[in-house]
């Protein structure tokens with residue numbers, strides 16, 4: 001039996017009463033519900049396509065592949081075919097597989113490639129130029145995922161994205177604002193005018209047609225791997241590299257392989273979680289955070305109170321410090337995952353935390369958080385009627401990657417190389433610092449924070465969760481999990497709840513307006529914490545499976561995110 005909190009039981013019973021009296025009405029506190037399938041993504045069009053695949057009889061994995069390609073069309077800020085990501089998937093038989101389709105450094109990359117003649121990091125080189133582009137992983141990842149789990153033909157899962165690219169889709173208000181903000185930059189960095197540039201300004205409801213991208217997607221449909229990593233598309237990428245001074249070669253593309261990895265797994269209270277192993281730091285960090293927090297009764301502390309914020313933040317400081325020192329690509333660095341996540345070590349870390357006093361982040365490097373850049377990654381969560389689920393996070397890194405569109409190909413290149421540590425102690429776009437473990441090397445994968453996660457209870461699917469948000473991904477997922485397990489929230493409440501974040505350096509608690517009340521801010525300050533109000537933190541899209549099998553989608557109100565179920 002599930003052990004749901006009394007709050008969840010009350011909300012659930014209430015929702016049954018309301019649902020039976022009025023099938024269309026969504027009960028207070030609950031998100032969109034469904035019995036047979038649920039798709040939650042960052043864009044209504046991608047959610048629509050995912051649901052269509054499920055209704056056609058596809059499984060969660062078919063829907064996820066369709067959604068990944070759909071996002072590459074309708075959400076070009078982060079959805080991609082020239083980026084990368086991570087998939088955590090659970091089959092109806094209860095087995096969990098994780099796929100790493102993270103980008104790699106090109107073979108010609110070198111350790112100090114982003115340093116200027118003065119030995120300092122040359123501003124913007126790792127994020128705003130074509131040198132920022134890693135060798136893309138998404139297409140290989142989707143092919144591998146579909147080969148292993150797909151039940152519908154490849155053509156039918158990619159076709160909806162092709163149609164949307166060719167016929168166009170209506171952009172949302174947020175997208176119009178976002179596209180308008182990058183018009184000048186796109187024109188500066190590209191020699192031809194890509195589909196993303198409008199002669200006047202973009203408005204809500206405008207049709208965005210992407211003919212070059214439709215052609216590229218057709219090549220991927222028809223020639224699979226060779227439709228992207230060889231032939232015409234590969235040639236377009238390499239020509240773009242020549243034109244803009246990039247490093248990726250035909251050989252880099254031919255050599256790219258996504259990798260199946262063992263999940264990071266562990267227990268939190270009566271739940272079991274699976275998340276992503278390095279080269280993402282997400283799984284290790286989440287396991288450390290939950291392990292440290294399991295030493296306290298979080299439920300009795302209350303949501304976003306002085307006590308809960310203090311303990312969570314103190315744990316976050318220690319976990320992000322470990323991340324900076326130890327984590328990187330396992331093919332290049334020995335990562336002490338077991339040591340970092342063993343209960344004894346986490347109890348020791350918990351013991352260091354003082355009840356009434358903040359521990360100052362122990363470093364002279366005060367990394368500067370640069371949140372001016374539009375930061376875009378995207379997460380989607382999908383569950384089907386058979387108990388299959390996919391939790392996937394995919395990205396170009398910054399919004400629209402390096403903002404260079406491959407001429408002829410019609411897609412943005414990523415700027416993932418910025419996730420490497422360009423120089424020990426020098427902050428990246430997210431203010432994260434790193435060390436030797438995450439230094440640049442040819443063919444190495446850059447360290448990620450992406451934390452696609454699946455949680456089970458008594459061997460049954462319980463939650464599918466993840467978020468974008470750079471360094472704040474880990475803490476956004478962490479808070480969402482606690483919101484449900486410890487604070488008894490519904491999925492939608494847990495996703496909507498205001499968030500805060502600490503990443504060790506800089507020594508600041510960033511918090512969304514209203515996440516922490518004024519009196520608590522004053523009290524935390526008197527305890528030695530430094531707080532700073534910030535913009536939105538994370539954009540969680542998640543699914544909760546209630547005891548009777550009802551799937552509740554939690555779509556983040558911070559964006560255009562949409563849950564669709566049936």
Ligand code: DON
Nearest residue numbers: 375376377448449468469470
């Ligand atoms: O892999 C990472 O951790 C980053 N490249 C993710 C970037 C991101 O989440 C931007 N988002 N909103």
